Amino acid sequence: MINCILIEDEPLAKQGIERHLAEIPFCNLHQSFDNAIQALPYVMANKIDLIISDINMPGLNGIDFLKSLSKKPQFIFITGMADYAADSYDLEVFDFIRKPYTFDRLMKSLLRFREQLSKQQLTGANAKSGFFTLKDNYMNYLIPYEQIQYIEGDREYIKINTVEKQYLTINSLKKIINVLPSELFMRVHKSYIVNVELVKAVGPDKLMMRGSIKDIPLGVTYRDEVFKKWNLH
Numbered sequence: 001m002i003n004c005i006l007i008e009d010e011p012l013a014k015q016g017i018e019r020h021l022a023e024i025p026f027c028n029l030h031q032s033f034d035n036a037i038q039a040l041p042y043v044m045a046n047k048i049d050l051i052i053s054d055i056n057m058p059g060l061n062g063i064d065f066l067k068s069l070s071k072k073p074q075f076i077f078i079t080g081m082a083d084y085a086a087d088s089y090d091l092e093v094f095d096f097i098r099k100p101y102t103f104d105r106l107m108k109s110l111l112r113f114r115e116q117l118s119k120q121q122l123t124g125a126n127a128k129s130g131f132f133t134l135k136d137n138y139m140n141y142l143i144p145y146e147q148i149q150y151i152e153g154d155r156e157y158i159k160i161n162t163v164e165k166q167y168l169t170i171n172s173l174k175k176i177i178n179v180l181p182s183e184l185f186m187r188v189h190k191s192y193i194v195n196v197e198l199v200k201a202v203g204p205d206k207l208m209m210r211g212s213i214k215d216i217p218l219g220v221t222y223r224d225e226v227f228k229k230w231n232l233h
Contacts, residue, residue, distance in 0.1 A: 004050040036065035189219035
């Protein structure tokens with residue numbers, strides 16, 4: 001199910017889009033708004049998969065509204081303003097639909113979005129239920145991702161700290177970060193990768209972890225990405 005909102009200042013256009021969305025069984029329209037300023041508090045307080053919006057609106061246009069969001073849902077713009085197509089492309093907007101549009105055009109766009117959303121949800125589910133394989137002598141250890149607390153690099157070795165024990169193996173953080181699911185793991189220092197679900201607090205130079213896990217240093221090189229992930233300032 002696609003959870004979406006609609007932003008459209010033209011009453012007839014708004015009614016038409018609402019009617020079309022109501023005919024699409026996998027689309028759940030939560031709210032409709034007359035302009036972006038009205039929609040802003042709702043977007044900030046709720047988890048939305050998709051925003052369907054006009055661009056040329058009073059007060060705050062759709063492009064500037066998208067730019068203002070620190071945590072950005074996907075957007076489909078439905079507009080008569082072709083001049084904004086390049087801006088939409090630069091902002092990686094999911095789709096740009098020209099007015100007057102057809103129901104078929106909107107349906108095709110939402111079908112593509114549903115397919116993308118399903119793949120993302122499946123990837124996230126697989127990541128959380130998956131495991132990391134580590135070979136030690138003749139044994140292949142299956143380490144569930146959720147049990148990995150952090151990974152520490154030590155020259156040509158890495159230490160994988162888990163709930164049960166610490167594993168030591170020849171590898172590098174640069175290689176291992178590429179095989180771990182990005183939804184669960186993040187490099188935060190030249191010598192550390194952390195399980196993001198176990199981060200309790202973020203400071204300017206360290207991460208406080210949950211439970212009895214030691215604090216993890218936060219490298220200057222990685223600080224911007226870490227702060228961006230949790231929308232910190």
